Amino acid sequence: MKRYGSVLKVKPQAIEEYKAYHNAVWPEVLGTISACNIRNYSIYLRDGFLFAYYEYHGTDHQADMEKMAADVKTQEWWSIMMPMQQRLETAAPDEWWSPMEEVFHVD
Numbered sequence: 429m430k431r432y433g434s435v436l437k438v439k440p441q442a443i444e445e446y447k448a449y450h451n452a453v454w455p456e457v458l459g460t461i462s463a464c465n466i467r468n469y470s471i472y473l474r475d476g477f478l479f480a481y482y483e484y485h486g487t488d489h490q491a492d493m494e495k496m497a498a499d500v501k502t503q504e505w506w507s508i509m510m511p512m513q514q515r516l517e518t519a520a521p522d523e524w525w526s527p528m529e530e531v532f533h534v535d
Contacts, residue, residue, distance in 0.1 A: 429483050431533065434525035435516065436478045442512035449508065456501035464492040480525060
């Protein structure tokens with residue numbers, strides 16, 4: 429298992445809508461998350477920043493992320509979420525969610 433953390437901004441005018449959608453995530457999207465070997469997935473909000481955390485239990489993260497990106501219902505979900513979000517100014521050109529470095533962990 430490998431832990432992943434990433435960060436992104438949510439537009440201030442979209443916070444309540446973003447939270448409402450995540451209060452009722454579509455079952456198909458949840459199924460794809462599970463099928464892509466992601467467990468213990470959480471998104472936190474603070475001061476306009478979204479922090480996502482998940483644990484990956486598969487053997488090929490890149491292939492599973494490609495599988496997720498190819499899912500039609502997930503693409504539809506992302507098409508609703510992305511206009512509410514804003515990349516970090518420091519994000520690499522190919523990043524939406526910016527990966528974070530894990531600097532401490534204890535079980």
